[in-house]
Amino acid sequence: MISTRTRNLSKRHFQNNFIVYFILVIFFVIGIIIGAILINRLSAEEKLKIANYFSWIFKYIGEKNYRSIDIFKLSLFSNVKIVLVIWIIGLIGLGILIIPIILCCKGVAIGFTVGFLVKEFGIKGFMFALSGLLPHYLIIIPGFLAIGSVGLSYSMYRVKSKRNRIYSKDIADYSILILLFFIIVIVGSFVEGFITPYFLNLIRFSL
Secondary structure, three states: OOOOOHHHHHHHHHHHOOHHHHHHHHHHHHHHHHHHHHHOOOOHHHHHHHHHHHOOHHHHOOOOOHHHHHHHHHHHHHHHHHHHHHHHHHHHHOOOHHHHHHHHHHHHHHHHHHHHHHHHHHHHHHHHHHHHOOOHHHHHHHHHHHHHHHHHHHHHHHHHHHOOOOHHHHHHHHHHHHHHHHHHHHHHHHHHOOOOHHHHHHHHHHH
């Protein structure tokens, strides 16, 4: 169960950071738009290379065999790296500049992936996007927005207070919130690894 301290921290975080969430959502949406626009700016070869980099789904469509545990590990490892970067740059006060860019890049990946699927595969691509991206992104994206908000708000706090000394209680509270919201991301990775392929199979064999 979540401790009283953790509940209070998360409640206070949501109450005090509405503007931060709004800013990060704006950057995320801008990223999606940029990703969608990129579809019409690249050659077919370039689009395929980027698409394969952004998502294992394109390899899956190509009939390659992927085990659920491998997909889960791939997703989790990728997300762990991003969360660690956010935690570190938030801790040292650089999150104000970098965290919005990270969320924007996340949006670019989603916008490009969905746009590529729809443009290249039509209705089947739309169904793949709906079943292969929506389930886990509905979980992962809110988790990343929350983690980004924690990192950004802590960076703002550090800069505003102009403290050269890092207090252990501040670091502990900050890390607890990051860890709490990272659990949401882990759930999203689990869905991506063990549930998404099931829906993709239904779509692939029904179209």
